[in-house]
Amino acid sequence: MPVSLTMSKNLQYAKFATTSRLISCLVMETLVSAYYVPANTPQGTPICLLVRPNCSSTQETPSTIRLSDVLAVIPLRGVPILSTETGSCAVLNDIKCPRIDLIDPMDMLSHIYSIQGQEPSTLTISDDNLRNQVYDLLVSVCKPNIQLTAKKLIDAFDAVQLWKQFADDFGVDPKLTEEIGLELNSSIEHQNYAYDNPKSLPTLKSSSIHWEQSVLEGHATHPMHKARKSYPPMPPLIPGKVNLEQPQLRLVAVPVSSLKIRGDFEKLSAPIVNAILSKSEGKSADEMRAAYPNHIFIPIHELQVPNVESKFPEATVLPKENSVTIQSLTSLRSVAVPDILPGLSLKLCLGIKISSALRTITPFSTHFGPGFSYDVVPKLTYDPNVLTVERELSSAVHVNADFDIAKHCSCVLREAVEFPVDAEQCPDKVVVCAALVEKIQRPDTDETLLTHVWKLDSEAKRIAFLDRYIDLALQAFLPPCLINGVAFEAHGQNTLARFDKETGELKGFVARDFGGVKVHRETLRKSAGVDIDVLPDSCVVADTLEEVYKLLYHTLIHSHLQRLIRVLDLHYNGVGWELLRKHMSQMIPRDHPMWKVFMETPKVPGKCLVRMKIEELYRDYIYCPVPNVIHYIPQNVEEIAVATA
Template identity: 40%
Template structure:
């Protein structure tokens, strides 16, 4: 009854459906009632109510039921409740979703992907259990049908919630893109990396990506970039193109010309002729997918012919690249007009301005253990000075340090992007996560010991700057690389990259350093600025606890038994000072909820830079379930 046993199309549909349902329930857009299972195979069923039915307590009619989801384990409840689910994770779910049939008054809808015979045989017991559970809440229901597609779920939610057509169409295309690209990923899985594989192989090994975002695999090209279908473009091997731009049209930070000169030199070598550039112009490397946007939006920019190109290797984010032929210790972060997950991956002028200044002025003054945490500084940047920031963000780039390029030769380390550690799905029905394979974690005792060391060093790396300086790095798995000794495979520390999701409390920074002001370093209206330290701690909880550690604990099978969270509590108790606000917020037993990032609520309100938070169960205090 695993998702890996499904055909790629069905598995992809469930991957997106489960994430969509996870957000809708966890963000309290719909209530989900827990019904304990009667069989040994099904722990329980989640009866998800429609938005309207979620506003009141029963009795409920068949039309009040959104879906019924068989669960592998008992989920986490809302505070003071033993029936309302507070956190529903995709890993809680069996890969089947049901609704009452049309014969019970439910309107007909299209099932995007029908279950094959093998899946139907495996799901028969689940359907019976789900029906039995649903009848305890809505006795009138007599039959169920399977729903495999997120587009049907989204249409059903949009109709009941009152979503306008423009937003409905936009989200529909993003969900559709997510399913299409996830199906392609399952059908054409990347090569499974080994511990000895280089860092870039781990970056390019991602099968699923974000564990809870409904648009986790979306790759939606926006005009003037033409639609990109699976198999049409090699995302892992983009080409860097060169643009000639008047300096007066750019804001340049750091030693940009010198840091990109080797890229331009290789482009000229590949073309077989030099690049002639005027003294009052500069050269800007861009992603090859961004050529159409630059040509349309910046008439002053001259895109050099395609013969002036450089081959690159994309990291997990796809728009950050290493350039082996030109850059040894640095990498490029480039803009392109592609919507990945919830955002178009351009670079805003404030972000381009921030990186080099934050790197040179604030990072050296922060309190953190340099042996445990490597902060990849952003050394230089460019961005257009176009008066419309929504246009300017399309012509921008950042040069940042690339510790992973040199760590093997100079430090005897293997740097692995943390997202890859929890990935599975490389061959057939193999659901063993890479972390277990790479570190030979074949017993419960080994998994516990490995996690204990990981959490210990993780908090020692990321908490000091928060506690002392009021600065939280966005330490989610895509931004974080774990550093392991090449010989012993012991964890040595971490690397953090990308300053776009920082959270900075200016009074705390000023009070803890010799800086008198942050003016000239961070724009006063920048989205990373926090009004309170609690705001900093909120960002930290989402990235470190809810996003990063939760998924790792789950795949190591240390979630439902509570062992992983006992490890988290123990290390937080040891590392957060007794009188610090962070301890009062996170470790107080009365803190039953903490603000969680609401992906769907943000999308419904058109948010990206500004985060929207809702009360999520405080995972730090989770003690597991009996007999897990």
């Protein structure tokens, strides 16, 4: 997306939201080098210097960085996690600049500068004083081999521009470069739309669906955090032109011989199927069923109709009149219809790239979920007062031998405690954890729904809340991992928090969606006497316990608890991490292999979101060593610079 002559405040913040996430990934995955340049005055602002990959491909720390080597310059609001390895600190014009190992979007001020020679745009939130400070600091450490003036230090460097410069330097295939650029642009456009169309703020009295649809920005570090990219035969998804939150649920009649069913799919789906069939003019639901003998009706998302019609000629999509309005959950492909299907939700296939991949449902997932739910979940070690596991009760998927085709006609029915039969009588308020850390429907604030709704207006209140949250989260998710070798995908989208709806006190958690769990079969068999039923090459199978711990670290620690610690302003002072270490030390036995991985290892495998995009991977993951944030303590920049120079 080129820099325009005029730019709204929300558009610049949307660019920043996506670009900051891209930078975070590029640095963490060591695709580029980044250096912390300390401020040159007590009141000044330090910067992150992002160096182009063709200038930082060797392991040697540079002694000179030219201005033309710089990919981006980011003023900082806090100190990122700096490398403590000897020799990692660059000394540039006698200024010690420690290498950055991990930078979070929350470490950055909302300005990302480029020096690629474009004319400046007119920006609503442009800060000329800050830009001049950044320019002075930049030229103090870089060799000025190209003509540069402060007027050409361009604000609002967006993710598409940055990506294309990086991809060209890194040698990414041009077609893939363009494709990923389109996804980044989609992320910016949909983020801008979300900022322009804020929701009403939820309360403890609000419905679980209201909370699900209050997610403003989404994944905290994925650069495609708001991408909604469709592909033919689906039409383009233009923000505001398609209702992704209240879509229509349609039906497709599929011959029984073309489906693989797990569980009692027809019985469980009957209420929603009957409601849709009854919309037929002049025909009852029974008459409609009789018109399709030896067929099963599969609920599908309205946007998926073109894919179903083009890929499954033996299937019949019922007319538009046969539809009901549904409510999308955070993932968009999972939906609820509480007045028709209380206690259940539907996971639908949706051929749209949302963050990582097409949000279809593979035969691997439709096969695994019901078996895991009925055979394994009852045998797992966990406290049901603290953790509720929403079982996947039934599924349907097309039998096409090509899973890339079959995944476009599939559906999962799962339990949903957040949509009880009688919500008024339920003492709990169930809130998707991802919503807790979201801003209050505006980009220019640090206030979140959590601090707003729970009135956490002092450090003491924030510490007390976090202490209980960490304690119960570890009670919920550590035992199955420690004892059974099973890691739930416990990030904020797949985890719900149960609160007392009168007092707001946290009571426990809910785990949903089994597509990304990891299971070490030998440990499960020894501890619970059961095994998982999986298709060959299923990605839920872990060959080692370390794979299980890796999944739990990425989802629960890195993605979930780190976000909570940061938004509660308990990161930079180290207090949040002290609490986490306290509770983990109490729960993990010293002689358990998890202790060494989590509590003694300074670096852990981090999931490489951009490298996976470059390699076009989804089910197969790429990891690289990243700082183990469990061990985070406040860093003294001067001491690190001296020790690592």
